[in-house]
Amino acid sequence: MKGRWLLLSSMCGFFAISFSSQRSDLGKILYRAGTRLAYRGYDTAGVATISEDGILDLRKDAGEVEDLNERLGFSQMTGQRGIIQLRWATFGFPNKANSQPHHDCRRFLVGAHNGNIINTRSLRKELSEDGHTLIGENDGEVILHLLEEPFYRTRNLAYAAQEAAARMKGAYAYVTTSLDGDGFVSVKNGSSLFVGIGDGFRCVSSDLVAILELTRNVIQLQDGDLVHFTCDSHRVCNIRDLEVEINREVQELSITPEKITKGNYPHFMLKEIHEIPSKAQELIRYLPKAEHTCTVIEKLASARRIFFVGAGSSHFAGLLGSFYFGRLAKIPVTPAFGSEFLEKYPGCVDERDVVLLISQSGETKDIKNVLDAIQNRTQVISLVNNIGSTLAMRSNYVIPIASDLEIAVPATKTYVNQVIALLYLALKIAQTKGTNGLSAREFLSLPDLLHSVLQDESKVAPFAEELARWPDAYYLGYGMSYPVVLEGALKMKEITYLHVEGMYSGEFKHGSISRLEEGYPVLFVVSEPEKYYVLSHVNEVRTRKGKVLTIGPPDEELKAESDLYFKLPEAHPVLMPILSTVPLYMIAYRTAVDRGCNPDRPRNISKTITVD
Structure with missing residues (x-):
């Protein structure tokens, strides 16, 4: 089977590999896998290797994997099998003691995990006692200490894992081995986990990016799966029934290793911004052929009520989608954050309603919580980049956004494709009602328009310079x-560490306008229909000596009222919100780089948040 959009990202990450004999390059292989996983966590990193004769070499500390390699020599390590783990801190400060991999009391079992064990506090108390x-x-x-007693009693890691699972609560995946073993045991329970099958080796990883350089033959494990693997064999079973083997299909992925490199770009974020037009083109071509598209359109058109639920950038995509549904399809939609939905609406939905869950990874914990609360009570659609994710597997219907791997922590091309997918659904419903205000030709022109915006990327430099002069905007x-503007402001906060607040422009005068002083920057995003409303708001800023930065259509009046103006190409007003996203991304990227920030790995955040 050829797999294409089997993509996933999550907080923390590990990779483990087993060979048939001692390898002098094992450290290099593990370190390279670690650099691929670095966007998942960069608070701590560590490597454990085990030699043919069972000698453990464990090196770990707080810091980024590249810096620790220079200090601890990860790439110089040797052995027959090994693990690397990169951590985004949730339980315990980023320090050596909390770095992974971990070992048991006897230093005989070693392992690493990602996800969260939510009853850690009570388990620690029990284990200490x-x-x-x-x-x-x-x-x-x-985890390693929970495995300890049943392992030494049975000398079987799979049985030890089964007993440990009964005591742990949370969403996690982990890998472990014993020094006298010949391979690893790995368990998936709510966090991503893949098996890679190569010539003379088997490996597991939290993410495909660590595997693709070694092999494109992959098994995607499901929740409850336990895999025992050596260099030349693997066996999958359910952790509750270890006697029955499960035949998980090996998929040959079409994703090439080149897609996980930066190419000629200095950062993944810049590369992924430049991929926006081509990924938009691929999605527009794919949507009419997608398996569930027609059914999803019918379900949305006939629903009593519709909810768009997301977190972060995915929520903002849903919010814009609700405008499209209201304006084009004449259908009201309630957008909500995942955590907000759980407090307001879970008892209000039934089989007559539709809840559309939006998540690039399909593993966002806030959104999975919503699915847990409403599954089997209402119709659930997932809009995801990973069709093998938890949301996709458990939803009634799936719309893939076809964005390929997105490695930089800030969402860019995935956000744009989420919006395009929602616009497409609104347009198709509008066509059935005869209310469509956007022609097929105009919609199909979107990738070319996005490309033309990128041709003007040098024009964002004055915007970045102006915004960088102030601590907020x-x-x-x-x-x-x-x-x-909510999405653009989020990108600035994420990667520049400047506090930029996105706001409905009509609300600015109701309090926040007090922040204005001479030269203070206020950036407006404008499309033609709201021009005269916004001009009034622009003048409120100008008369108080604020500096007006504007992104908008070709319009001399708007340009004349602005200190800086980024001119978008002529396009239908419905497309303007998508086009204006690109210069906002470029402004954030340029500002981050100018401030010496790494836009691919902003501090304190991870690609996907898998904790409450």
Whole structure:
């Protein structure tokens, strides 16, 4: 089977590999896999290798994997099998004691995990009372100590994992081995996990990016799966029934290793911004042929109520989608954050309603919580980049956004494709009602228009220079531009560490305008329908000596009222919110680089948040 959009990202990451004999290049292989996983966590990193004769070499500490390699020599390590783990801190401060991989009391079992064991505190108390010595506070360490007693009793890691699973609560995946073993045991329970099958080796990883350089033959494990693998064999079973083997299909992925490199770009974020037009083109071609598209359109058109639920950028995509459904399809939609939906609406939906869950990874914890609350009570559609994810597997219908791998932590091309997918669904419903205000030709021109915006990327430099002079700023939008300024402001906060607040422009005068002083930057995103409303808001800023930065259509009046103006190409107003996203991304990227920030790995955040 050829797999294409089997893509996933999540917080923390590990990779483990087993060969048939001692390898002098094992450290290099593990370190390279670690650099591929670095966007998933960069608070701590560590490597464990085990030699043919069972000698453990464990090196770990707080810091980024590249810096630790220079200091600890990860790439110089040797062995027959090994693990690398990169951590985004949730349980325990980023320090050596909380770095992974961890070991048990006897230093005989070693392993690493990603995800969260939510009952860590009570488990630590129980283990300490039973005589275990826990070195740090990290939840991953608990796993090794839970495995300890049943392993030494049975000398079987799979049975030990089965007993440990009964005591752990949370969403996680982990890999472990014993020094006298010939391979690894790995378990998936709510966090991503893949098996790679190559010539003379088997490996597991939290993410495909660590595997693709070695092999494109992959098994995607499902929740509850336990795999035992050596260099030349693997066996999958359910952790609750270890006697029955499960035949998980090996998929040959069409993703090439080149797609996980930066190419000629200095950062993945810049590369992925430049991929926006081509990925938009691929999605527009794919949507009419997607398996569930027609059914999803019918379900949305006939629903009593519709909810768009997301988090972060995915929520803003849903918010813009709600404008499209209201304006084009004449259908009201309620957009909500995942955590907000759980407090307001779970008891209000039934089989007459549709809840559309939006998540690039399909593993976002807030959104999975919503699915847990409403599954089997209402119709659920997922809009995801990973058709093998939890959301996709458990939803009634799936719309893939076909964006390929997105490695930079900030969402760019995935956000744009989420919006395009929602616009497409709104347009198709509008066609059935005879209310469509956008022609097929105009919609199909979108990739070319996006490409033309990127041709003007040098024009964002004055915007970045102006915004970098201040510790904060406001982004204001009206109507369909409102979700766009929220997304643009989020990108600035994520990667520049400047506080930029996105706001509905009509609300600025109700309090926040007090922030204005001479030269203070306020950026407006404008499309033609709301021009005269926004001009009034622009003048409110200008008369108080604020500096007006504007992204908008070709319009001399708007340009004359602005200190800086980024002119978008002529296009239908419905497309303007999508086009204006690109210069906002470029402004954020340029500002981050000018401030010496790494836009691919902003501090304190991970690609996908898999905790509450």
